Amino acid sequence: MKQSFFEITENKPLTPTVFLMNLKGDTSDITAPGQFVNIKLDGFFLRRPISVCDVEGDTLTIIYKVVGGGTEKMSEMLPGEKLDILTGLGNGYDLDKSGNHPLLVGGGVGVPPLYMLARKLIAQGKQVDVILGFNTKDEVFYEEQFRALGATVRVTTADGSYGIKGFVTNALDGINYTYFYTCGPEPMLKALYKATSTGGQFSFEERMGCGFGACMGCSCKTVTGNKRICKEGPVLTKEDIIWEI
Ligand SMILES: Cc1cc2nc3c(=O)[nH]c(=O)nc-3n(C[C@H](O)[C@H](O)[C@H](O)COP(=O)(O)OP(=O)(O)OC[C@H]3O[C@@H](n4cnc5c(N)ncnc54)[C@H](O)[C@@H]3O)c2cc1C
Numbered sequence: 001m002k003q004s005f006f007e008i009t010e011n012k013p014l015t016p017t018v019f020l021m022n023l024k025g026d027t028s029d030i031t032a033p034g035q036f037v038n039i040k041l042d043g044f045f046l047r048r049p050i051s052v053c054d055v056e057g058d059t060l061t062i063i064y065k066v067v068g069g070g071t072e073k074m075s076e077m078l079p080g081e082k083l084d085i086l087t088g089l090g091n092g093y094d095l096d097k098s099g100n101h102p103l104l105v106g107g108g109v110g111v112p113p114l115y116m117l118a119r120k121l122i123a124q125g126k127q128v129d130v131i132l133g134f135n136t137k138d139e140v141f142y143e144e145q146f147r148a149l150g151a152t153v154r155v156t157t158a159d160g161s162y163g164i165k166g167f168v169t170n171a172l173d174g175i176n177y178t179y180f181y182t183c184g185p186e187p188m189l190k191a192l193y194k195a196t197s198t199g200g201q202f203s204f205e206e207r208m209g210c211g212f213g214a215c216m217g218c219s220c221k222t223v224t225g226n227k228r229i230c231k232e233g234p235v236l237t238k239e240d241i242i243w244e245i
């Protein structure tokens with residue numbers, strides 16, 4: 001884990017409520033897709049965890065949805081302003097398990113951590129299928145960016161206003177995947193857990209306290225004992241998960 005200052009170089013809306021922020025700084029502790037950063041904001045006691053969307057050299061890209069005071073404050077920040085950020089948090093996705101045809105499934109702001117994962121898997125020569133799930137057309141983002149990487153992309157909207165009508169599980173038919181990776185709201189993760197036939201990895205975006213393993217606030221039960229989502233997660237394997245009914 002590393003604490004350092006990053007300078008905002010871009011902060012722009014992708015949809016009415018979702019923003020992309022590019023920052024320049026020391027990215028050396030970010031080692032795997034699916035890791036997250038924890039951002040200190042003036043006036044807020046707890047840092048706000050946000051997934052790494054991508055890293056290229058000293059540029060960090062994050063994508064965040066405005067849901068409360070912290071993310072609203074972020075959305076008002078301008079290029080040139082600096083943020084105090086902890087990097088290198090969480091385990092991230094394990095690419096070695098992917099097989100030749102991995103499937104990546106993201107829901108809403110669960111989409112961003114899959115971007116760097118797709119980029120890395122495609123660079124390894126893997127055939128990558130992506131399903132992106134949203135509530136409605138206005139919320140869709142990053143479809144073209146995944147296509148530009150060389151992934152095959154399907155988009156679902158719950159209200160049918162764009163792409164396939166329904167949930168991400170409605171888009172699984174006909175994809176002959178070897179393994180899957182996912183991030184999104186818990187009902188989506190549970191549905192995918194049931195609907196998938198292979199092994200896979202799930203990233204959990206729990207509410208957090210410290211974000212680096214000290215407070216136990218994010219502890220959850222798994223097959224292999226209690227795990228802290230911020231430290232031993234946020235990525236857990238399918239075999240490891242015990243859902244609380
Ligand atoms: C490991 C991890 C990765 C994350 N990655 C992203 C990301 O890439 N992009 C993104 O937009 N968000 C992400 N989140 C969620 C993000 O941290 C919260 O939305 C943010 O902290 C809310 O701060 P706020 O001050 O704006 O809202 P608050 O005032 O803290 O909360 C406003 C509302 O949002 C809800 N909320 C707050 N935190 C969460 C959460 N973790 N999950 C679900 N609901 C929440 C609250 O219950 C409340 O209703 C991630 C969370 C974790 C733990």
Ligand code: FES
Pocket residue numbers: 208209210211212213214215216217218219228229230231
């Ligand atoms: S948030 Fe403190 S241990 Fe995970």
